[in-house]
Amino acid sequence: AQTVTQSQPEMSVQEAETVTLSCTYDTSENNYYLFWYKQPPSRQMILVIRQEAYKQQNATENRFSVNFQKAAKSFSLKISDSQLGDTAMYFCAFMKQYTGNQFYFGTGTSLTVIP
Amino acid sequence: ETGVTQSPTHLIKTRGQQVTLRCSSQSGHNTVSWYQQALGQGPQFIFQYYREEENGRGNFPPRFSGLQFPNYSSELNVNALELDDSALYLCASSNGQGINTGELFFGEGSRLTVL
Numbered sequence: 001a002q003t004v005t006q007s008q009p010e011m012s013v014q015e016a017e018t019v020t021l022s023c024t025y026d027t028s029e030n031n032y033y034l035f036w037y038k039q040p041p042s043r044q045m046i047l048v049i050r051q052e053a054y055k056q057q058n059a060t061e062n063r064f065s066v067n068f069q070k071a072a073k074s075f076s077l078k079i080s081d082s083q084l085g086d087t088a089m090y091f092c093a094f095m096k097q098y099t100g101n102q103f104y105f106g107t108g109t110s111l112t113v114i115p
Numbered sequence: 116e117t118g119v120t121q122s123p124t125h126l127i128k129t130r131g132q133q134v135t136l137r138c139s140s141q142s143g144h145n146t147v148s149w150y151q152q153a154l155g156q157g158p159q160f161i162f163q164y165y166r167e168e169e170n171g172r173g174n175f176p177p178r179f180s181g182l183q184f185p186n187y188s189s190e191l192n193v194n195a196l197e198l199d200d201s202a203l204y205l206c207a208s209s210n211g212q213g214i215n216t217g218e219l220f221f222g223e224g225s226r227l228t229v230l
Contacts, residue, residue: 004157045158045205045221091157101148101209101219102171105157 138206
């Protein structure tokens with residue numbers, strides 16, 4: 001079975017500062033994908049960033065980057081130059097390869113950006 | 116391009132009743148998956164439909180059932196409602212089964228309250 005753990009229920013950051021959200025996972029699979037999804041108060045989940053496990057290079061998307069440590073089964077999200085619009089719940093998610101859309105989500109981290 | 120739409124947005128039922136939730140997938144998407152998000156938790160995978168067939172199921176009892184229609188829209192049916200079924204039900208669509216870009220497009224969800 002796959003499990004995803006987010007140990008930070010709530011975090012806050014000053015606008016324009018950098019924040020890192022933590023995620024660990026447990027799996028016996030070798031081929032999988034990891035994701036960070038954002039859920040603003042409007043409730044619609046939005047993909048932030050994706051990482052393929054076979055890639056050693058950490059994924060980046062503009063102000064968002066990850067630190068993927070496969071051996072440690074760690075997948076943290078770094079948000080640089082935080083903006084008020086980054087305020088949301090952030091979910092780390094895991095997907096085995098070739099299982100369609102069966103995602104395993106963590107319990108989420110509520111991020112508040114303070115002006 | 117229209118996004119994923121769900122209806123109704125909110126509904127209240129009593130224990131023992133039945134409920135049907137509806138989802139229209141994003142244009143061009145042929146795979147729909149359903150997730151249950153209890154308060155303060157991450158989404159949990161219920162099942163997935165690809166070309167009108169269920170092709171993946173999470174740890175949910177048979178009273179959770181679904182359908183996918185030729186236009187790829189989908190329904191989630193829950194019979195014999197229990198108090199613990201109170202949750203936000205999310206529909207997500209994607210294009211292709213097992214094609215692992217892994218990006219899901221979510222609707223805003225249907226908030227079900229069981230009294």
